[in-house]
Amino acid sequence: MSTAISLVAAIKEEVSVAFKLFFVLLKIRQRVRVTGSSMTPSLLPGEEVLYNPKAYQQHFPQVGDIVVAMHPDRTKQIIKRVTSVLEDGSCFLEGDNHYGSTDSRSFGSIPITQILGKVTCKFP
Secondary structure, eight states: OHHHHHHHHHHHHHHHHHHHHHHHHTTSSEEEEOOSSTTTTTSOTTOEEEEETTTTSSSOOOTTOEEEEEOSSSSSEEEEEEEEEOTTSOEEEEOSSGGGOOSHHHHOOBOGGGEEEEEEEEEO
16 A cells, blocks of 8 residues: 555655646746755755746745746845845845744845846755
């Protein structure tokens, strides 16, 4: 019985991986690697996530969303959690690891145009 359950779990994992690859190939999702520890424990350094670049075409981000955005002062992408959305659609972004994160507490809110998409899942 446990072998059957293990087999079913393995098949589900393979199907999940196949769908994620399919989304990447169709450009429905983009892939990015987590660098740094600002999002621990939710996301660990070296993990890869998929994000939806079209997630905010119809509406603003929601508090609690994890997003990929362009750093306002550097030419790099950042992954942070939305903690506040202002009336103009700009977002206050913070890392889950408050002691190890450079975020909106130091560089201010991020305009919606700098948000690249919503993180939808971890990539296996």
